[in-house]
Amino acid sequence: MKTYDYLLSYGVKPSVQRIAIMDYLLEHRTHPSIEDIYLALCDDIPTLSKTTVYNTLKLFVEHGAAQMLTIDERNVNYDGDVSLHAHFLCKKCNKIYDLPAAQEEERMEQFNMNGFAVQEIHQYYKGICPSCAAEEE
Amino acid sequence: MKTYDYLLSYGVKPSVQRIAIMDYLLEHRTHPSIEDIYLALCDDIPTLSKTTVYNTLKLFVEHGAAQMLTIDERNVNYDGDVSLHAHFLCKKCNKIYDLPAAQEEERMEQFNMNGFAVQEIHQYYKGICPSCAAEEE
């Protein structure tokens, strides 16, 4: 599917900037920060403003087209993959990895039953990634 | 146990400020922010500096005496309860609630087996809390 139509499917009106940002999110599964996206797209869209990157990602999150990750206290990261999966932050290289999610259906039901209406689930793990662990030896 | 000894048990040298901050964390299970703690202790310790609150909480986290929560992108929150439990952020009132944690032993083993050395687990849920849900009706 073209990114143009992908955005439309989430109710987001496409524009050059929005398509470029969503393209970046979908092609780079690196959980980029605002800064990452801005720097990466500056070359192609020289007039791009960081404000637009902020506005656009806020819009994506509101429409469910992207996910905001708060795993790293230093800055917010974004994920174009909105399916349920866990994240691992390496404390050494600060890379964020995808991991399979724990099954949550029963838990969500249980929480909803107790009056907590769960809208978002975030499973975060922190530690040392395989690649950094290998370097340490 | 006295907070003085509690800090010592984590290898943290006690001081008036450190005891006051840990006391606050242990007595107020509200997952306060730096600002919350600072404002609450200003009365008792008029010379208290926000820098000291920052330094102290960083120290606590490094020694495993407190947990840093990044569930709320607006600011970092702290928890004196370092046992494994989940957190729920209400999107309306912004309160953070404790919830029982999903069992994680098997998953951690599995991740460790894949080379991801897990040191921290964070289970975050976001939505509407029972009290805010009741108000909406």
Added chain:
DNA sequence: GTGCTTGCAAATCGTTTGCAATAGC
């Protein structure tokens, strides 16, 4: 006295806001 702790002021940095310029229908 030495080393750690505290606290002020300034700097920094990510993010938001106000508003004017621009683009799209």
Added chain:
DNA sequence: GCTATTGCAAACGATTTGCAAGCAC
């Protein structure tokens, strides 16, 4: 032409840094 989008510059606010003063052993 009207409305939504973009982008600049300034404002803001949380956090960090540099450094001098204070405290404890």
